[in-house]
Amino acid sequence: MKTPLFHFRHVTKRFGDRVLLNIDEFVVNAGVCMLITGDNGAGKTTLLKIVSGLVKPDSAKVQVKDAVLSWSKARVKIQRNLVYLHQDPYMLDTTVERNIAYGLRLHKEPRAHLYDTVADALRWARLDHLAHRNARSLSGGEKQRVALTRARIVNPSVLALDEPTTNMDQQSRISTYQLIDALRNEGMAILVASHDQTGLTPIADHHTQLVGGKLVNVEPAFKRSRATKVTRFPG
């Protein structure tokens, strides 16, 4: 068996008196898409944010390769490899194009290449006509699509998606499913928290539900082999 990218153990988080999360083990594997469901307020967002290094848990150990680190120590490594997509994404007060280029520019891509990549991504997300609009004035679904594009373009090892298809129209949903599938098949680890089970269960390798602060495995209705999936969505 291959080693996981990140292996979280004993993750706990409380707000006031309430123990929100108390998770023994949470594994992030390359090339695996994990769907996390749960009722409103179950803690999906909190869990994803902890895994993404954005919210500090009350306790957690993170194994990265052979080293077992505290969450605070692991943060830097997490940041380098993971991009988190907000449930209600924040649009930077600039054009759509620059919003999408933001992460790439940090990675010091050469300028010409950068804008080619951005242009491709815009086309994929059917946002090219909006490239020079201020991202703040977009519609709800358009924002969601910009945010997803902004996240995937960085090409991280792990993508943590919090309700990625919320507000999206039918066509965008389908391309999002296809994208997730393709990226996973390229070897990316994908974590999705969502209420959109209908659309996401067919793609996910694991489906786990957050109940009472614990993760419970849900048997998928049908399980396809990796091979069939690759042929169905050739990326």
Add this chain to the structure above:
Amino acid sequence: MKTPLFHFRHVTKRFGDRVLLNIDEFVVNAGVCMLITGDNGAGKTTLLKIVSGLVKPDSAKVQVKDAVLSWSKARVKIQRNLVYLHQDPYMLDTTVERNIAYGLRLHKEPRAHLYDTVADALRWARLDHLAHRNARSLSGGEKQRVALTRARIVNPSVLALDEPTTNMDQQSRISTYQLIDALRNEGMAILVASHDQTGLTPIADHHTQLVGGKLVNVEPAFKRSRATKVTRFPG
């Protein structure tokens, strides 16, 4: 035939060069639930906001009873009768309870009665355990439910819901569908913009799609009589 509550004519709205909306007629009828669908950026939110008196159209006439008014003149009447629910609702920086009570307090409800009403509504939305929490710290779905509760409690003649079930878990979605059905049967006019067709088409009396700035009627897959609906969801 009964007279519509509001009858909008010749609604146009442009952003820059682009004509976003160019609608000949838009009728808001008591006791009718209208579902509006359309691609991202089609203009659903903009249309609902115009109808709600929040966004100024480039042109529009509004017939209220026998009077034909300009949009600006009709605004006050609209405000008195209609509540709009944002696609991404804003939580006032105070407790959940006060957020929900906000509209009622404006209507000068007696205090004791007010908090009974609020408590009932909280229970319905399964939010009673959150009553004294600051609404800003809620999860995405919880916020959506607070916003819906805050809107319906005012008991307006028209409810304009922009993606009301976004972020909600399965159970909340179902109670929302039931609520919409019940309110409509009590005589409220309901406008819903949503991508959640599966859940909403069965309830809606009309389904109309926004394409190229125009409203196009969509034939419902199956159409039930008023009578059956009332018995199915006894409110």
Add this chain to the structure above:
Amino acid sequence: MESLTDASLKALSLLVSGDAELWAIISISFGVSFQAILYTTPPALLTAYALAHFEFPGRRTLVSLFHTLLAVPAVVVGLTLYLLLSRSGPFGDLKLLFTQTAMVLGQMVLSFPILVAMGHSALQSADQRVWETAYTLGAPPLRAMFTVMHEVRYGLFAAVIAAFGRIIAEVGCSMMVGGNILNYTRNITTAIALETSKGQFAQGIALGIVLLVLALVLNYSLSTLRHRLAMQA
């Protein structure tokens, strides 16, 4: 020769043995500035709201103007008010020159642009949806305004604190229209100016420390209050 340490020590010893004259000076300072802030805040915040909320021609110019008025020296405000209140000026009959009322008026004029400029920038940062939410839930315009103000209350609070800081620290206008009359219009800053002009630097610094300590106590209790309210909400 007196060093800075000496001066500071002297200042501290003056502080502990506060006498009646010192307390008159302090109470005039705070009394005048409190009144000025109290009267100015409501109209200034209304103005700020109007500038943030309503579209009208010349709005941007007006905002620029208020930002610019921050740069008007207190002494110029004092001068203008002096000429207006002087016995040969248009309001000479009111006999307000060299009274506390004149000082309050001057400080009101000084605090107005700060409150408007800072209040405007706080109100402008409010989410458009706040107003829309209030309005659609049936709030009349005034109530909707209060809701918006409540959402950005920390920013407005900072504006009031800054305005208070500015006027309690200003000397030019109070000196000009108050006249620095002992036990009547002498406040902390005009007293400092006087001590300084005498070369009594220790006394000047002592008064500065008094002002600082009182402002700190005031500020800290307000911030604690605010913190406690935030916890409750």
Add this chain to the structure above:
Amino acid sequence: MESLTDASLKALSLLVSGDAELWAIISISFGVSFQAILYTTPPALLTAYALAHFEFPGRRTLVSLFHTLLAVPAVVVGLTLYLLLSRSGPFGDLKLLFTQTAMVLGQMVLSFPILVAMGHSALQSADQRVWETAYTLGAPPLRAMFTVMHEVRYGLFAAVIAAFGRIIAEVGCSMMVGGNILNYTRNITTAIALETSKGQFAQGIALGIVLLVLALVLNYSLSTLRHRLAMQA
């Protein structure tokens, strides 16, 4: 006695016939205050960011302290700096008293708390998601800071404008450590103070108008620039 109308007319006629001495005064004013703002803004905004962003014990007290420092009269800052720079003070050997450098130093001290207090309240109003978005997309801490600052740039801009307004309008500190020496350390406000003490109100107001007009031009062009940039983005 000279009426307000007379004074204003005189002021205006003085304005149009600007002579070399007047321009020296103006350029000293703006030169000194520009330098002060230039040197103070970076560390002050860093401090504001640290106060808004990092949790540490005593943070709230520090914020209160900066709000309080707004209430320190300019002349007290001037006095303290004077005692430090005086020939018989600890830094007397630097021979900075009665130089423009001393004025710049004084105005830096004066503008620091305003920039921190207002910058902090702007940065605090930034959405938590800005930082999270920057961070998760791979921004190192400094870059994430710039992203947050960019999102609240209008608030920071207002802070800089307010700080500039405060120091170009202050007189106590410049008078004290500059000494109001003609053609060398006499700026607009110390010149106004001088004219006023001579009873030359017209000249005082004239200089006040000069300051106002220049500040207005500056402000308006900045606001236009900012508006144009906002349109582009």
Add this chain to the structure above:
Amino acid sequence: ATAAQRPIRLATTTSTDNSGLLRQLLPPFEEQTGYPVHVIAVGTGKALRMGRDGDADVLLVHAYEDEMEFVSARYGVNRRDVMYNDFVIIGPHTDGAKIRGLKDALAALNRIQKAQLPFVSRGDDSGTHKRERWLWRQAGITPGGSWYREAGQGMGKVLQMAEELDGYTLTDRGTWLAHKPTLTHLLLLVAGDQRLYNRYGIIAVSPQRYEDINYRGAMRLIEWLTSQQGQDIIKNFTINGETLFFPLAGAN
């Protein structure tokens, strides 16, 4: 002009600068010696303090006793008389206290106190204020009460306050003459008493205490002010035809 020299820092009372005298007096000096003069106009108290701290090179002040003390404490050297004028009592033209034309300053103060009419005091420990307190003491009066307003401001401001409040005050003649055109309600009421004599002295700050002080420049300025040329300029300096200061050099 000679080659540029180190600037001289002259700390002076406001009356010499505000009246415009120094604007007449200094340019020829700067021209002839090449020393630029940095004038710092402050109260006498602060000027002496600046001398003591080494922040000025030379002082032009009017508080004879304090000057002597300053010199005997070895803060300053080479004090010379420069010029004199006199103090005068001015008041509203209604003159409710009936002091107009009195030659005796003490009698005038007595009447003002009896009439309980507003008297605006400098209240700032300046040379003028010291003289005023001394006069009250001589008259055997401890002034106080609502009629006695301690303004704590410069001479010009106090004159304006007297104008506004219909009050009396003690002022030096130079400032009075400089401000007279704007003071329509005030009149000169009492002058000529021996007790009202006001003399200005110049002192170099001791080079023994601060060796880097511009002592040479200070001495050149003292020389110049007490020279025939300097004294002539002082004598010929007038406002509206009235002389403000009278030369005094050579008296000591």
